[in-house]
Amino acid sequence: MTTEPEDSQPSRLHTVISTAERLAGSIFILPTVLALLLLSIFPLLASLYVSLARFKIARGGFTLNFVGLDNYQKLFLGSERTHFLGSFAPSTPVSWIVFGVVAVALAIFLARYLLKARVSIGGLIGRLFLILGLGGLTWMLVHTLWSGGRLGTVSTTLVYVFVGIFFQYILGLSLAMLTVQNLPGRRFFRVVFLLPMMITPVGVAYMFRMLTDTSKGPFTPIWQALGLVDFSWVNNAWGARTAILIADIWQWTPFMFIVLVAALESQPVEPLEAATVDGANHWQIFQHITWPAILPVSMTLILIRLIEAFKIVDLPNVMTNGGPGTATQSLTYHAFINWRALDLGASAAVAYMLLFLVTFFGMIFVNLIRQRTVETL
Amino acid sequence: MKRWFQSKSLNTPSPVGAVLSYLILGVWAFLILFPLYWLVVTSLKISSQVAEGPFYIPFVDFKPSLDAWRYILVGDLSNDTLRTFTNTLIVAPISALLALMLGATAAYALVRFEYRPRVGMILTFIGCLALSIFAIYVGVPWQIAFAVSVAVFIIILQTIGRRFKRALGNNDIAFWMISQRMLPPIAVVIPIYILFQRLHLLDTYAALIITYVTSNLPIVIWLMRDYISTIPIELEECAAIDGASRYRIFWSIVLPLAIPGLVATFLFVLVFTWNEYLLALFLSSANTQTLPLVIAAQNATRGPQWWNMSVLILIMIVPVIVIAIVLERYITRGLLIGAVKG
Secondary structure (H helix, E strand, O other): OOOOOOOOOOOHHHHHHHHHHHOHHHHHHHHHHHHHHHHHHHHHHHHHHHHOEEEEEEOOEEEEEEOOOHHHHHHHOOOOHHHHOEEOOOOOHHHHHHHHHHHHHHHHHHHHHHOOOOOOHHHHHHHHHHHHHHHHHHHHHHHHOOOOOEEOHHHHHHHHHHHHHHHHHHHHHHHHHHHOOOOOOHHHHHHHHHHHHHOOHHHHHHHHHHHOOOOOOOOHHHHHHOOOOOOOHHHOHHHHHHHHHHHHHHHHHHHHHHHHHHHHHOOOOHHHHHHHHOOOOHHHHHHHHHHHHHHHHHHHHHHHHHHHHOOOOHHHHHHOOOOOOOOOOOHHHHHHHHHHOOOHHHHHHHHHHHHHHHHHHHHHHHHHHHHHHHHOO | OHHHHOOOOOOOOOHHHHHHHHHHHHHHHHHHHHHHHHHHHHHOOOHHHHHOOOOOOEOOOEOOOOHHHHHHHOOOOHHHHHHHHHHHHHHHHHHHHHHHHHHHHHHHHHHHOOOOOEHHHHHHHHHHHHHHHHHHHHOOOHHHHHHHHHHHHHHHHHHOHHHOOOEOOHHHHHHHHHHHHOOOHHHHHHHHHHHHHHOOOOOOHHHHHHHHHHHHHHHHHHHHHHHHHOOOHHHHHHHHHOOOOHHHHHHHHHHHHOHHHHHHHHHHHHHHHHHOOHHHHHHOOOOOOOHHHHHHHOEEOOEEOHHHHHHHHHHHHHHHHHHHHHHHOOOOOOOOOOOOOO
């Protein structure tokens, strides 16, 4: 924090002002820190305790019996295993090859770090976590994605998150680039493009259920032409997942779009003009001026969407009821099912696993990707 | 021939580029507007018309009826609609403004000040928290437990707190803040319910506003941090040399220059609070119910009432669209033109 040079004979008012100046750093941030502390610590600890307990309705209320790690054990080894992790197919040459490639990449990543001059304990532990986590997730994915395996709620959530964010970002950036051009009517497009975000998520989910209905929805003639009259999204796992992904992309592209528009619009104009005078083409201007300018905002956007997308629940709940089977269930939906069945302990355990997963990817994103791209500019 | 591909100025596309741009923009606009058109059409149908299959154009394909609109706006549901609409109109803008104010100051602080919270201090804090929880668990009244642990915290901080050397940085603080959004709402909603029950704040505007402000603060902080860091620091240095205080600099230099970011962020938070469903379901009952609850309630025992749902969704978007149209003009270029010479 900064300290201001003090006068030799400060008047009373002057003292007050300089004290206020000195404390500015704290005054600016304290309200926020206190608000977050007060309202977040209690729910965090309470749900941690619930995840270690068994909830029972008893006479005149409920009881919570401490059961240790039982709820977590159930997810990884017990009755919830296929639901949570998926059913594993036997290893095939293809899965070995994919897993081998990832393992080698992770080994190279670790070796490069160890060969560097400065290795710290914290950095080493963090990287070991990353390798174990990514290795485990890859092992799970290669055994559930094809040849008889079935995706669990973890893998389904990962599919939603990464495929969804990829398309949302690409679409949002392209549309933002197009609407910052000097085109008549661009304000109309901007407001229209914002619309999907303004509909309440439950509403979007019901709307897409109407649209994807193969006998009463607006696309019925198309389904009939393709011979899919009796076909329903509820019968095909990847069809149902695609429908949910399309709805998710439709709903959240505006978020990327409007932030990127604001970022592009607040770019200083002088460097662009200078580059044009020097004869740079569009691609060069984008690569060397625009892209570095919007990169920090993009990283923030992707991080926020990463955190929010992991919590997807309304779309699968309303559009497919999680079906066929458990194919479209996300982690939050899994927690919701346990919660509806009054198994609050299992529900909190799933929620905490989700928290670990998001923290894992968030840490990777912030510590490796964001720092490398933003801070080396 | 060549002039078709040549742009007149930096920001104006060439004729061919303009045509291509309009084509892409038009396709996406259609993809956005068609589902909304379907909502409008559905809102004009009665139940048998929805059940019989797709009808696209009112008057041509089917005979439109205003039954659903009447039911929602002047009929049986009109009291509910009006009440929840007013509640939403009160809660969402207030929460969004408060979150924006708090979040923007914190974001500015994280960009321009350097904080070094000591690891030891945080550990002491967690220890004292554990102490008070243990005390309450054993049976000490919570007021005493709380007072004692605060006292212990301050004593440790004042005596041996200065010895702790390891410290965290601004990025760690920011990550801690965004991590508050990582737990799914389904896991935190019961503890929050119990919290507000103890405070006797259930079914009040205060409960909704407090929860919405704190849950949206991290997003405001992260977005505003990036916008504020693009403001040239030279401007602030000049003002500081002229004798402006930190508060003055923040209020009359940083905030005006960050208006595009502020407007975009305000829109998000407004939309998030406007549409929030799960927390509202738990924290509000008769007095402060918000609109999303009414929409979800249309999936009744008789199956989803598509026509009522469509009307409600459409009514719910209108105010946000108006606000978006009004605010959109502030997300414009040129606030920083000529700000820094050199």
